[in-house]
Amino acid sequence: MLAFKLALKNLIGAGLRTWLNVFVLSLALFMIVFQSGIIEGWNRQAKADMIDWEVGGGEYWHELYDPYDPLTLNDGHAVLPTEISQLCMDGQAVPVLVTQASVYPEGRMRNILLKGIDQSQNIIKMQTADLKNDSSTINAMIGTRMANATKLKTNDLVTVRWRDANGTFDATEIRIAGIFHTNVPSIDNNQIWVSLDNLQRMTGMDDQATYIILKQGITSTPTVPGWIYKGYDILFKELDTIIKAKGVGGIVVYIILLSLALLAVFDTQVLSIFRREKEIGTYVALGMTRWQVVWLFTIEGAMHSILSVIAAAVWGTPILYMVAKKGFGMPKGIEGYGLTIAEKIFPYYAAGTIITMTLIILITTTIVSFIPSRKIAGMKPTEALRGKVQ
Amino acid sequence: MNNSEIISVKDLTKKFPMGMGEFTALNGINLEFSKGEFSGVVGPSGSGKTTLLNIIGLLDNPSDGDAIIMGSSSRDLSVRGAALLRRKHMGFIFQTYNLLTVYTVFENAEFPLLLLRMTVGERKKAVLEALEWVGLTDKIKSKPAQLSGGECQRVAIARAMVKRPEIVLADEPTANLDADNSHHILRTMEKLNHELKTTFIFATHDDKVISYLRRKITLIDGKVSRDEIVKQ
Numbered sequence: 001m002l003a004f005k006l007a008l009k010n011l012i013g014a015g016l017r018t019w020l021n022v023f024v025l026s027l028a029l030f031m032i033v034f035q036s037g038i039i040e041g042w043n044r045q046a047k048a049d050m051i052d053w054e055v056g057g058g059e060y061w062h063e064l065y066d067p068y069d070p071l072t073l074n075d076g077h078a079v080l081p082t083e084i085s086q087l088c089m090d091g092q093a094v095p096v097l098v099t100q101a102s103v104y105p106e107g108r109m110r111n112i113l114l115k116g117i118d119q120s121q122n123i124i125k126m127q128t129a130d131l132k133n134d135s136s137t138i139n140a141m142i143g144t145r146m147a148n149a150t151k152l153k154t155n156d157l158v159t160v161r162w163r164d165a166n167g168t169f170d171a172t173e174i175r176i177a178g179i180f181h182t183n184v185p186s187i188d189n190n191q192i193w194v195s196l197d198n199l200q201r202m203t204g205m206d207d208q209a210t211y212i213i214l215k216q217g218i219t220s221t222p223t224v225p226g227w228i229y230k231g232y233d234i235l236f237k238e239l240d241t242i243i244k245a246k247g248v249g250g251i252v253v254y255i256i257l258l259s260l261a262l263l264a265v266f267d268t269q270v271l272s273i274f275r276r277e278k279e280i281g282t283y284v285a286l287g288m289t290r291w292q293v294v295w296l297f298t299i300e301g302a303m304h305s306i307l308s309v310i311a312a313a314v315w316g317t318p319i320l321y322m323v324a325k326k327g328f329g330m331p332k333g334i335e336g337y338g339l340t341i342a343e344k345i346f347p348y349y350a351a352g353t354i355i356t357m358t359l360i361i362l363i364t365t366t367i368v369s370f371i372p373s374r375k376i377a378g379m380k381p382t383e384a385l386r387g388k389v390q
Numbered sequence: 391m392n393n394s395e396i397i398s399v400k401d402l403t404k405k406f407p408m409g410m411g412e413f414t415a416l417n418g419i420n421l422e423f424s425k426g427e428f429s430g431v432v433g434p435s436g437s438g439k440t441t442l443l444n445i446i447g448l449l450d451n452p453s454d455g456d457a458i459i460m461g462s463s464s465r466d467l468s469v470r471g472a473a474l475l476r477r478k479h480m481g482f483i484f485q486t487y488n489l490l491t492v493y494t495v496f497e498n499a500e501f502p503l504l505l506l507r508m509t510v511g512e513r514k515k516a517v518l519e520a521l522e523w524v525g526l527t528d529k530i531k532s533k534p535a536q537l538s539g540g541e542c543q544r545v546a547i548a549r550a551m552v553k554r555p556e557i558v559l560a561d562e563p564t565a566n567l568d569a570d571n572s573h574h575i576l577r578t579m580e581k582l583n584h585e586l587k588t589t590f591i592f593a594t595h596d597d598k599v600i601s602y603l604r605r606k607i608t609l610i611d612g613k614v615s616r617d618e619i620v621k622q
Contacts, residue, residue, distance in 0.1 A: 002504055013492020282488040285449060286549075287477025287505050289470050381449045385484065 003292070007299040011307070018304070021264050025308030025361065028261035030316040032254050032357050037320065037347030038328060039250050043243045045342050046183070047236060052125045053184040055235045057216040060084060060093075060227040065210050070100055070113075077210045081224050084212050092218055094121035095209030097199050101162035103192065105150040112146075112190045114162055116199025123215050126187070130178035131195040138198050139177035143188025147179045154179055160192065165204040172202070183342045258361065262368045269301045269372040280376055281384030290377045297376060301369020305361045323347055396556060396589050397423040397446055401455035404441050404612075415441040417612040418455070423591060425556065428583045429605035430592035437609040439593035440561055446591065447480060447559045448472035460556060477505050481550025481588075485562035487542040489534040489549075495521065496530040499548040506553060520552040524578055540571030547575060551582055561593045569598065576602045 011018045051057075065076030080088065080095055087093040094117060101114040119131040131139050140160075142152060152158060154176055161171040174194065182188055200206050214221070221229045273280070283293045327344035402419040405412045415438045423429060431439045444450040445457050448464060457464040460479055467475065481502075482488075489498050499520050503513040521527050524544035534542055543563060550558050560579070564572035580602055583590050592599055600606060608616040 002507075006504075009497070010492055278486075278488060279490060282484075282490065284473065285447065285476065285482045285484075285488075286502050287473055287480075289473040292473075382444045385449070385488065 003296050003299050004303075006296055007303050010296075010300055011303055017268060018307070021268050021304045022307045022311050024264045025261045025304055025365070026312035026316065028257045029308060029312040029357060029361055030319075031257050033312075033316070033349060033354055034320060034323070034347065035250060035253060036353045036357070037324070037349040038345055039246055040350055040353070041324075041328075041345050041347040042342075043239075043246070044348050045345060046239060046243075049183045049342070050236070050239060051216060053182050054124065054187050055213065055232070056094075056123045057214040057218040058221060058232065059214065059230045059235065060212040060221075060224060061230055062210055063226050063228055065098075073098055073100055073113075073210065077205055077208045078226055079207045080209055080212070081227065083222055083224050084227065087214070087218075088118070088212070091122070092215045093212050094118050094123040095196060095212050097196060097203070097205060097208060098210040099162055099199065099203055099205075101160055101192070103150065104159040104161075105152055105156075110150060110190070112160075112192055114160065114199060115191055115193050116196040117193055119195040123213050125182070126180055126193070127178060128193070128195070131193065131198075133195070133198070138172060138174045138194055138202075140174040141178045141180060141193040142176060143185075143191070144179060144181045145185055145188045146191060147176075149190075152176050152179075162202065164202070170202065254357075258364065261361075262364055265301055265304050265365055266368045266372065268304075269297065269369050272297065272300070273372055273375055277379070277384045278387040280379060281381050281386070284381040285385060290379070294370075294373045294376045297373035298366060298370045301373070302362065302366040304369075305365035309358050309361070320347070320349060324349065394424040394426075395422050396425045396460060397421075397591075398458040399442075399446070399455070400458070402442070402445065402452050402457060403454035404438070404445065404450070405453045415612050416445075416452075419609075419612075419614055421607065421614065421617070423589055425589055426583065426587040427605055428580065428590045428603060429607065430594055430599060430603040431607045431609055432595055432600055432603075433609035433615075434595060438612040439595075439609055442609070443559050443561050443591065443593045446557075447482060448476055477502070478553075479556045481553070481555040481558040483543070483546050483550050483558065483560035483563045485565040487534070487539075487546045487566075489542055489545055491534050493533070494530065495526055495532050495534075495537070495545050495548075498534070498545050499552050502549060502553045516552050517548075520548040523551065523582060524548045524575075538571075539566050540568070540574060543567060543571070543575050544578065547578060547582075551586070551588070554586055555588060557589045557591070559591050559593075562596070563592065564594070564596050564599055572596070572598045 062076045062078055064072050066072045077097060084093060084095070088095055097116040099114050101112050103110050103112055117126070117128055117131070119128045121128055126141070128141070130141055133139055137157070142150070147153065156176045157173045158176065159171055160174050161169060163169055174192070200208060212227075223229070280293055283296070284290060288296070324347050327346045329344050330342065399419050399421040402416055403414065404416040405414050419442065431442055433439055441450065445452055445464065446459065448459060448467065452464060459475060462471070462475060464472070490501065493501070496517055499517045500513050503516055508516070518527065521530060524547050526541065526544055526548065529537065529541065534545070537545065563575065567575065576599060579590055582588060592603065594600065604619065604621040606616070606618055606620050607614060
């Protein structure tokens with residue numbers, strides 16, 4: 001207790017030197033919490049968007065369908081079984097038919113996936129009502145990424161070519177009835193959406209689908225012969241891998257930030273021991289044991305972190321709270337760099353992360369304070385009293 | 391060692407490494423100090439005064455011989471044991487005051503009592519008494535930077551005396567003070583020696599200090615050349 005009291009007095013007495021270190025450490029802590037909050041918020045937002053726009057409450061895939069192997073599209077479709085048809089009729093699921101196709105925007109060929117979805121669905125966020133035909137032309141929807149890549153605009157007509165169920169090529173013109181914006185690129189890149197009945201008619205695959213999206217919150221997922229239920233554990237596998245990779249990158253940033261802050265504390269400790277040799281000698285002459293002095297200096301260093309946690313809480317909490325409320329705007333065009341990200345990220349600060357980071361800072365600060373302070377134990381008090389650098 | 395003997399130095403030798411060889415700072419010193427003495431080790435620079443004081447204060451170890459402080463041999467005491475003995479029974483006064491700059495006058499004087507784990511009430515009473523001895527009760531909230539040299543040394547005396555130690559070791563206490571301040575702090579120490587029977591040992595070559603001593607030990611080249619009672 002005495003050491004804490006003396007250490008606090010010495011720290012406050014050291015004035016600006018202390019507050020500079022405290023500020024640097026609190027800045028590191030703030031940045032770590034902020035960055036982890038952004039990453040966690042980004043991850044949660046990505047999952048929420050994926051649920052809203054793509055996977056709903058889970059999916060049934062035709063047993064031969066593999067989204068990573070386009071060749072499976074030839075056989076990976078079938079007429080909906082009764083159990084699933086009933087779910088679709090009850091508005092609990094929506095079927096999607098997928099086939100390979102080519103489009104010719106401005107005369108250039110582009111391979112795409114042509115997807116058919118029930119235009120009256122409300123399982124995913126896509127405004128499929130735009131797919132309703134009001135003329136003989138087939139209405140289609142594309143995402144902003146696809147629109148940017150093909151330079152297609154609303155009401156543009158574009159030729160699309162596909163093979164039907166018998167392998168025969170067919171082609172027609174479709175009209176871009178709407179362009180949707182989503183943070184989920186896997187329903188946007190190189191994809192054109194048309195109404196399910198149109199695609200079934202175009203391909204001769206009446207009443208057939210490749211996969212079925214279930215409504216969020218659906219709990220009953222019975223086993224259906226020929227169809228395989230895919231839960232979030234499988235549907236988020238790719239996203240979880242990306243999150244893990246981002247996590248590793250985040251740790252590297254934490255280490256760099258923390259190292260810079262700890263270097264400041266370490267430097268201060270080393271400098272303190274040289275500058276305060278006379279004081280150390282005085283402590284020993286007044287009856288402190290050398291290890292008591294080592295302990296005192298170690299606590300002084302470690303208390304930088306306690307003060308920094310308090311400082312970060314005082315000046316950082318309002319900022320973190322405000323950003324969590326208002327969101328953190330991402331630069332426009334960031335998608336061009338290959339990053340899938342929302343325009344605004346709402347950070348999520350996990351209590352576990354904050355506590356862990358605080359403990360890491362406390363422990364590492366204590367260690368970097370102790371390392372130079374050990375030197376005191378080897379000092380000769382007579383030399384220290386004279387302030388002679390040893 | 392008789393009953394009133396508080397410090398005994400026997401065949402004390404201290405050598406320091408110097409270049410390829412050694413420098414002998416103290417060479418076979420034999421001395422005894424009794425309780426309540428007001429004595430000084432005098433001599434020119436480099437004669438070994440401070441080295442002798444450091445060994446008596448258990449801040450340094452002899453190369454040969456022994457220093458027995460209040461019945462404890464410097465050879466047998468551990469570093470921790472020496473620290474505890476200093477904490478309880480010794481006070482130090484330095485030429486450069488060695489006050490803790492971030493502490494106030496009160497806190498500087500209080501420091502030795504914190505190490506003795508005295509209660510707040512006990513500490514306050516003892517510190518105010520010590521500051522009254524040195525005439526600084528009006529400066530208790532001042533920091534050392536706000537004090538004159540003489541005032542700083544008076545704080546150092548209060549700090550050394552606050553726990554009423556048996557021994558006070560003063561190394562050139564007047565070296566940075568003018569004549570008036572020197573006489574003032576010497577009179578203070580003389581008064582405390584009379585009132586509290588504290589043993590004072592000075593290391594000095596200042597005539598003003600020497601004029602107050604009752605026993606004068608002259609060191610030349612690490613040897614006692616004269617040990618005389620100059621005042622009763």
